Amino acid sequence: MIFSTSNIKKSFTTGEVSEEILKGVDLTLAEGEITALVGSSGSGKSTLLTIAAGLQTPSSGEIHFDGQDLGALSPEKTRQIRAESFGFxxxxxxxxPFLTAEEQLLLMLETAGSPLSTKQQRQEVEKILDEVGMGHRKSAYPASMSGGEKQRIAIARAIVHQPKILFADEPTASLDSTKSREVMELLQKLTKTLNIATLMVTHEEDLLTYADRVLTMKDGRLA
Incomplete structure (x- = not known):
């Protein structure tokens, strides 16, 4: 397993009241698999995803990625790993809004510290845009795109730097059923062909057929 969490807990305090959202969660992710995380509103699934992705810190517990304990690393090193190895x-x-599809992806490569030359970066961007069926829209701005096109560009941006983990939080919630299936087929294809470990939060039961594993959150625990 390339990624795991151990006994992750998370509490939030409002005034004098403390609420435990996650109550000791153990999670593993494997390369080339989509793991779907489902559960009712307030069950803790989105909190778990954002903690796993390093977007917020747990109250306690450990997160391991590629043999490293992320909690033992400096904030700078953790940010570097997130930029280089995670996609969102x-x-x-x-x-x-003021960047073309091509420029969105080039910015991601710059953020990730890509070692590629400028020419190689443009070639990689063209390849990924073709992969998601958006090569013909590389010069388009978001305002001229449909919802499905925007989400395809967002997926392309998330994988252009070849991350090892992809975190997807309700990636199809704003799309109709047809576009949702198209996006899920794309995520499934990219997860397999690029050997990415994908963690997806969703409430759409119809999309669970695209997942290799389905985990259910209930009251802050994996049921």
Missing amino acids: VFQSSHLV
Whole structure:
């Protein structure tokens, strides 16, 4: 397993009231697999995903990635690992409105510290855009794209730097059923061909057929 969490707990305090959201979660992710995380609202599934992705810190517990205990690393090293090895797709595409599709991906390569030359980066971007069926839209801005096109660009941006882990939080929630299936087919294909470990939070039961494993969160624990 390339990624695991051990006894992850998370509490939030409001005034004098403390609420435990995660109550000791052990999670493993394997390369080339989509792991779907489901559960009712408030069960802790999105909190678990954001902690696993390093977007917030747990109250206690350990997170291991590629043989490293992320909690034992400096914040700078952790940020570097997240930039280089993790990819993110959310319900909203979060595309930069004044950048073209091509520029969105080039910015991601720059952020990830890509060692490729400028020419090689453009070649890689073209290849990934073709892979997600958006090569013909490389010069398009987000305002001219449909919801499905934006999400395809968001997925391309998330994988252009060849991450080892992809975190997807409700990636199809803003799409209709047809576009949702198209996006899930794309995620499934990329997970397999690029050997990515994908963790996806979803509430759409129809999409669970695309997952290799389905885990259910209930009251802060994996049921």
